[in-house]
Amino acid sequence: MTRPLRVAMIGYGFMGAAHSVGWRQAPRVFGLPAEVEMAVVVGRNGKAVAEAATQWGWQESATDWREVIGRDDIDIVDIVTPGDSHAEIAIAALEAGKHVIVEKPLSNTVAEGEAMADAAARAAERGVKSMVGFTYRRVPAVTLLRDLIAEGKIGRIHRVRASYQQDWLVDPAAPLSWRLQKELAGSGALGDIGAHAIDLTQFVTGQSVDRVSGTIDTIIAERPLADGSGTGSVTVDDIALFTGRLSGGALASFDASRFATGRKNALAIEVSGEFGALAWNFEDLNSLQYYDGTADSRAQGFAQILVTEPVHPYVSAWWPAGHMLGYEHGFTHQVVDLVGAIADGAPLHSSFEEGLGVQRVLDAVERSSAAESAWVETRSAVA
Numbered sequence: 001m002t003r004p005l006r007v008a009m010i011g012y013g014f015m016g017a018a019h020s021v022g023w024r025q026a027p028r029v030f031g032l033p034a035e036v037e038m039a040v041v042v043g044r045n046g047k048a049v050a051e052a053a054t055q056w057g058w059q060e061s062a063t064d065w066r067e068v069i070g071r072d073d074i075d076i077v078d079i080v081t082p083g084d085s086h087a088e089i090a091i092a093a094l095e096a097g098k099h100v101i102v103e104k105p106l107s108n109t110v111a112e113g114e115a116m117a118d119a120a121a122r123a124a125e126r127g128v129k130s131m132v133g134f135t136y137r138r139v140p141a142v143t144l145l146r147d148l149i150a151e152g153k154i155g156r157i158h159r160v161r162a163s164y165q166q167d168w169l170v171d172p173a174a175p176l177s178w179r180l181q182k183e184l185a186g187s188g189a190l191g192d193i194g195a196h197a198i199d200l201t202q203f204v205t206g207q208s209v210d211r212v213s214g215t216i217d218t219i220i221a222e223r224p225l226a227d228g229s230g231t232g233s234v235t236v237d238d239i240a241l242f243t244g245r246l247s248g249g250a251l252a253s254f255d256a257s258r259f260a261t262g263r264k265n266a267l268a269i270e271v272s273g274e275f276g277a278l279a280w281n282f283e284d285l286n287s288l289q290y291y292d293g294t295a296d297s298r299a300q301g302f303a304q305i306l307v308t309e310p311v312h313p314y315v316s317a318w319w320p321a322g323h324m325l326g327y328e329h330g331f332t333h334q335v336v337d338l339v340g341a342i343a344d345g346a347p348l349h350s351s352f353e354e355g356l357g358v359q360r361v362l363d364a365v366e367r368s369s370a371a372e373s374a375w376v377e378t379r380s381a382v383a
């Protein structure tokens with residue numbers, strides 16, 4: 001029998017916790033084609049990473065990712081560090097022959113993303129798999145939404161509305177975390193959560209966002225440093241608004257904000273087509289709204305499909321029909337798909353190439369905003 005696939009996770013913040021849940025649950029709940037072992041978690045602070053290892057069930061902890069990547073007993077490298085180290089770690093891991101999963105967004109810049117996609121393509125020739133953690137694709141209702149569009153249920157796509165709203169930066173006392181520094185995070189709301197809205201749009205429609213026009217804004221430019229030693233500059237956007245033209249011709253609008261007062265994690269997408277529409281939002285993540293424009297006109301209206309049945313994607317491995325899933329299940333499904341691709345050669349989506357595509361859209365939005373070419377003075381007035 002072949003030995004288990006042994007995983008090293010680099011990083012151990014919020015996403016480290018979420019990925020750990022995925023690695024722990026997937027082999028227990030799904031019949032995976034290979035055994036998986038949570039071998040080692042890596043971080044710079046030895047004491048803190050050792051505690052994380054104990055809490056989440058990793059066999060050991062380490063402080064030097066290069067040494068871990070060089071180990072023969074490691075098969076998969078899971079990267080959950082801030083974006084500034086994604087390219088270096090992922091390329092080194094791929095060149096060492098390790099399968100790689102990296103948190104979104106793929107990289108901080110298009111140039112890094114291109115180097116990563118090149119490294120992934122070269123590694124793929126040797127059977128090495130790579131994946132970007134666009135987890136929301138793997139929410140059963142989102143996968144179903146994609147499947148129904150692909151089957152033609154709503155016909156030609158006319159319009160997409162994608163929005164991701166959070167409010168954790170409304171408080172001026174919120175400290176200057178790494179997510180607010182361009183050199184660490186790449187961008188702000190745009191890349192952190194707008195990337196999900198772009199990815200979902202491209203995933204469910206099967207179309208690329210080919211052109212954009214956008215505006216980004218920073219509302220609070222100076223924030224307290226986490227260690228209390230003063231303040232520092234916010235160098236990323238707080239809000240990103242943009243429109244996009246899809247490869248099939250339809251218009252899409254995108255709205256990403258970490259200043260949406262009262263909205264905690266409101267990711268939503270609605271796709272309007274010639275025969276109907278489909279809508280999903282994270283706050284009701286087991287439901288898919290479906291409007292069938294071909295139904296008897298007296299009985300038309302958005303219907304709620306509860307995506308909790310064994311016929312639905314990923315669901316049959318979990319609970320009896322009708323029992324709900326949550327945020328963490330997407331991370332488990334991500335592991336199921338990656339291990340399936342490694343062990344059985346099952347097709348894998350959210351490739352580095354797709355991650356690079358999202359990166360190109362993020363970059364285009366920033367360039368569009370800097371150019372301000374879309375602004376037209378209106379001479380409107382209010383009383």
Ligand code: SOE
Pocket residue numbers: 014166192193265
């Ligand atoms: C922070 O805004 C964040 O954790 C994102 O980075 C994640 O991708 C999203 O799932 C939740 O919000």
